[in-house]
Amino acid sequence: MRPPVPKYFMIKGVLRARLEREYAPGARLPSEAEFCKDFGVSRMTIQQALSLLTKDGLIRREQGRGTFYVGPSTPRTETKPSELLESVMRREGFARVVREGVIVAPPRVAERLRLPEGAQVVALDRVGFLDDEPIVFIQGYLPLDVGVHVLHSDEALRHTTMASLLRDRHAIPIEAVVQTIAASLADPAFAQALDVDVGAPILEGERTYLDDRGRPVFFSITFYRADRHRFAITLTDWRGGWEEDPRARAPHPSQAGAGRPTRRRQGGARE
Known part of the structure; x- marks a missing residue:
């Protein structure tokens, strides 16, 4: 069970x-008293919330003048969920392997990879950085016969995705990706x-990569910093209902259709 999130943190x-x-950089914020009335909490709670925003570099507090919005320290990344890690690398980012090895598959992993209870898998965790700031954490799992090919590939995985590595270096085609995205809290x-x-708002995504025979060859659980990502989809009156237009494939707006397979296009699905 996750610990309760403090009220000041939610504020x-x-x-x-x-x-x-709502605010432009340099704009003055309401007073602490106004925030207290707005949220129905004590001044101490508001001060704790403002202290966290100051620590994050989003606001500055000037004695005798008030509190001012500095602006976002790093713009949010707007991109397709199907190309999240790749989009980070395209923007001069990189990924760092923080864990790899052979483990017994946790129940959730075994289910997604369609493996029997007690089966071994290769576990590979990475952190994606942009401008030297961590913005995404990926827990990856591969069936043992697939994963042995990517063990100790730290340098290769620094600037490429798992899907690209499997396809381009090991001739393992990625035919489809099943994906979900949900709101969660940092563990x-x-x-x-x-x-x-701990308890910060995040986005949690699951992805299961299928080869050309429909076999799951890679499963990942990805945690995205909510303050550094924004997902967008294009909705249109497509065949009598408002839904994502499969013809809309702009470079940055995202495909956020949870749970639907993403078919490979021009070179395969991307992580």
């Missing part, structure tokens, strides 16, 4: 979203790696 998240949505297991507080 910090609400204020952060409000600042990015102690990866909060430090992402440089966020």
